[in-house]
Amino acid sequence: MRMIYADSGTIRDVLARLDLAAHNYREHLEEVAAEAGPGDHRTSYRAEPCPTCKEPNKLTKRDRKKGYQCDACADGEEGYY
Numbered sequence: 001m002r003m004i005y006a007d008s009g010t011i012r013d014v015l016a017r018l019d020l021a022a023h024n025y026r027e028h029l030e031e032v033a034a035e036a037g038p039g040d041h042r043t044s045y046r047a048e049p050c051p052t053c054k055e056p057n058k059l060t061k062r063d064r065k066k067g068y069q070c071d072a073c074a075d076g077e078e079g080y081y
Contacts, residue, residue: 050058050070058070068074 046057046060048059048061048064049056050073051064051067052069052073055070059068069077
């Protein structure tokens with residue numbers, strides 16, 4: 001991280017650099033959130049129906065794309081019920 005000193009330009013220049021640094025940090029956080037795994041609230045929202053039992057709000061979009069089914073259906077096929 002670069003230090004910004006008072007003698008490195010006018011106050012307006014310093015504020016512009018700080019604004020750019022904040023913008024870059026926000027962009028970095030957005031990229032991290034987009035790449036986050038199932039624990040992230042944006043990617044783990046269960047709004048998709050199960051393809052087997054058709055129950056709504058059982059899978060995330062990522063689960064649906066991978067062809068998963070809900071836990072109850074998976075357990076039933078594995079003999080747990």
